[in-house]
Amino acid sequence: MGSKQEELEAIVQRKNYDIVANMETRWDDLHNWAAAMDGYELFRRDRKGRKGSGVVLCVNECFGCLELNDGDDRVECLWVRIRGKANKADIMVGFCHRPPNQDEEAGKIFYKQLGEVSRSLVLVLVGDFNLPDVYWKYNTAERNQSRRFLACVEDNFLTQLVREPAREGTLLDLLLANREGLVGDVMVGSRLGHSDDEMRVFNSRRSKEGGSAELLPWTSTEQALACLGAWLAASLGRQS
Numbered sequence: 001m002g003s004k005q006e007e008l009e010a011i012v013q014r015k016n017y018d019i020v021a022n023m024e025t026r027w028d029d030l031h032n033w034a035a036a037m038d039g040y041e042l043f044r045r046d047r048k049g050r051k052g053s054g055v056v057l058c059v060n061e062c063f064g065c066l067e068l069n070d071g072d073d074r075v076e077c078l079w080v081r082i083r084g085k086a087n088k089a090d091i092m093v094g095f096c097h098r099p100p101n102q103d104e105e106a107g108k109i110f111y112k113q114l115g116e117v118s119r120s121l122v123l124v125l126v127g128d129f130n131l132p133d134v135y136w137k138y139n140t141a142e143r144n145q146s147r148r149f150l151a152c153v154e155d156n157f158l159t160q161l162v163r164e165p166a167r168e169g170t171l172l173d174l175l176l177a178n179r180e181g182l183v184g185d186v187m188v189g190s191r192l193g194h195s196d197d198e199m200r201v202f203n204s205r206r207s208k209e210g211g212s213a214e215l216l217p218w219t220s221t222e223q224a225l226a227c228l229g230a231w232l233a234a235s236l237g238r239q240s
Contacts, residue, residue, distance in 0.1 A: 012037060012058070020058040021078075021095040023128060043067050045078050047099075055127075057095050068092075068117060074106045077127075079117050092117050096127035107145060111152045118156040118178050125158070125176040132172060136160050 012020050020040070037058050046054035057078045059065045064083040077096040084090050094117065096110070117123060131149055133142040139154075141147045153160065158176040 018060045022056040023097045043078050075110045092121040092123045094125040098129045100130045123178045128172050
């Protein structure tokens with residue numbers, strides 16, 4: 001594994017993040033992620049027909065969680081329901097990677113999954129969706145597949161919160177939520193190792209003290225890092 005992988009693991013252990021998501025994982029059978037990510041429950045979805053690709057979601061063991069898996073591996077998407085404590089509601093966390101050449105059938109499967117999970121739960125969805133032609137300011141797009149994605153976002157009452165592109169002026173990395181006021185202040189942050197992909201940092205509007213709580217970054221492509229950190233601590237009632 002490269003230095004970025006080692007840096008990611010070191011950051012996770014040092015910061016004690018609540019959730020870590022790693023995209024296009026380049027799995028090495030000799031590398032034991034479960035051991036390296038001690039204290040986390042690991043969920044994994046490999047890309048069908050392509051070794052060394054897929055998505056991984058690691059959830060801090062302090063949370064009870066359950067993966068929703070319909071057994072269809074044609075989409076690179078993980079859905080994990082995280083149980084709230086005390087009087088806190090459960091939250092669904094989705095982490096997805098949409099390859100640029102994803103076929104129409106895989107898209108239909110993803111839209112069906114999204115509709116089912118967003119129907120009754122608070123949802124936060126992050127990932128790289130590879131839809132460079134979407135103009136989020138006006139919710140318009142050139143390609144049919146991008147317009148279908150926009151229609152799905154609208155049908156499920158999702159709001160896209162990333163405004164500043166991280167790579168070559170193109171907005172590929174998205175953060176969507178189906179409740180107003182959950183997340184704010186999304187910005188471009190630092191990079192992981194020598195990666196060209198910049199981390200995103202966003203803040204919670206639901207901290208225990210009522211102000212903003214620091215949230216943790218994610219990048220995309222070869223080493224994607226998506227951390228929901230203090231927002232989950234506030235929203236789910238984690239005791240620090």
